[in-house]
Amino acid sequence: MAETDKKRELIIEGAIKRFIHFGINKTTMNEIAEDLSVSKPSLYYYFPDKTSLILGVVERIFRDYFDVLYADLKQSTNIETTLLNIVEIKHRFFLRYYMLHLSNGNPDSSLNSVELKSYLEKMLEKNVQFHEKIFEMAIENKEIAPQEDISKLAELYLSCQSGLTSLCVMHGNKELFPGKKELKIMKEKQISLSKIFIKGLKN
Amino acid sequence: MAETDKKRELIIEGAIKRFIHFGINKTTMNEIAEDLSVSKPSLYYYFPDKTSLILGVVERIFRDYFDVLYADLKQSTNIETTLLNIVEIKHRFFLRYYMLHLSNGNPDSSLNSVELKSYLEKMLEKNVQFHEKIFEMAIENKEIAPQEDISKLAELYLSCQSGLTSLCVMHGNKELFPGKKELKIMKEKQISLSKIFIKGLKN
Structure with a gap:
């Protein structure tokens, strides 16, 4: 798996953890970035908005x-x-x-x-x-x-x-x-x- | 069937006609009384409120x-x-x-x-x-x-x-x-x- 794909997958896994614990509506992109210690620009590079992240999940x-x-x-x-x-x-x-x-x-x-x-x-x-x-x-x-x-x-x-x-x-x-x-x-x-x-x- | 029962049935039939045409929410007790040419006191004698009429229907x-x-x-x-x-x-x-x-x-x-x-x-x-x-x-x-x-x-x-x-x-x-x-x-x-x-x- 290419390095970018790996990072993408890691973000999805982090998002899943938050989503199944707190629900989709109550989770912000910021919280996901913090959980994974990735920068916000990096997160938005893979998923330009929450909708695209949800789709990924x-x-x-x-x-x-x-x-x-x-x-x-x-x-x-x-x-x-x-x-x-x-x-x-x-x-x-x-x-x-x-x-x-x-x-x-x-x-x-x-x-x-x-x-x-x-x-x-x-x-x-x-x-x-x-x-x-x-x-x-x-x-x-x-x-x-x-x-x-x-x-x-x-x-x-x-x-x-x-x-x-x-x-x-x-x-x-x-x-x-x-x-x-x-x-x-x-x-x-x-x-x-x-x-x-x-x-x-x-x- | 006693006279009161007959009248009660007639009111229910009238209400059904209105309800299936306009829906329950959009029908008033007044409209039902007018349809059947019964007085309001008479209608309320049989059905003290809309809820009881709905139950009858x-x-x-x-x-x-x-x-x-x-x-x-x-x-x-x-x-x-x-x-x-x-x-x-x-x-x-x-x-x-x-x-x-x-x-x-x-x-x-x-x-x-x-x-x-x-x-x-x-x-x-x-x-x-x-x-x-x-x-x-x-x-x-x-x-x-x-x-x-x-x-x-x-x-x-x-x-x-x-x-x-x-x-x-x-x-x-x-x-x-x-x-x-x-x-x-x-x-x-x-x-x-x-x-x-x-x-x-x-x-």
Whole structure:
């Protein structure tokens, strides 16, 4: 990795630490510069404004997320294990990054930039494609019946899953983190739905 | 029906007409009295304030809704038909009463009274019980496998369905009615999920 890239990555890591602790809105560029002992001109050389830094952070998180997902898919033995592992992985990322409010459709105001919105849409699309792949592999392995429209199927599965997530987040206080109880119910529902869903796709 | 009850029902019907046309917040007690040519003292005799009138309206709508659902269940031949009929009925009520914002978890401010909230919670509970009954009947008829926890199952099915609804409502503008396209996608998803779900519960 080139020296500039390394420094860029270090800044992103520092920003993530602040963001997940204090939230995006309450963190200033100054604080990030101080944490990392970099000069402000140096910080602004890599990220000309907070919006671009937020984008860098979000890109990093999704890169990590999909890295974990694809690594898991490589070792996949069957569709049920794969989907249940995704529930686990998603849960882990949710716990780590909930302060960024990436998942509840009601993001911090600072997450509303056009660039970031279009990036999040791309990630949603990538997630659909990832799930299409899972269903395609399961069809090839004759684990589930051939499907008319795999893209629609992946979207349906993901809509249900994110419906279960956002209903649970709404039940908790909107400002606060949903409690342990809500998180447990959410995960249980996501697991139950995945099992019924896969069984419903069999021959 | 006693004369007082009849008059009460007439006022509720008049209020429903105004509410579904102009929304709850934009309707005054005066306008309802004028529409029906009843005196204000007479109106306030039946409904001492707008909150109690709103509660009357909501009770009436849910009574109608569950009447239709239970009548349909009586004629039910199998679980798939029953669940798909419910999607249709729900869609019809949604189209008729969307201006009341009863379904998107973000109701008109006038819907926030304690009494009304507790009524809506009771209706949610009633809906879970109704669906428990559907799944119980399907188990008795050996259409689906015996289930560990029917109440949890009914809740899971309803969470997915309402997740699909609220995601769709959120995609449209929050203030405006979701477009024909969103409604069509919502209904299709609810139908597809119901089919996969039932199949996933078979032996």
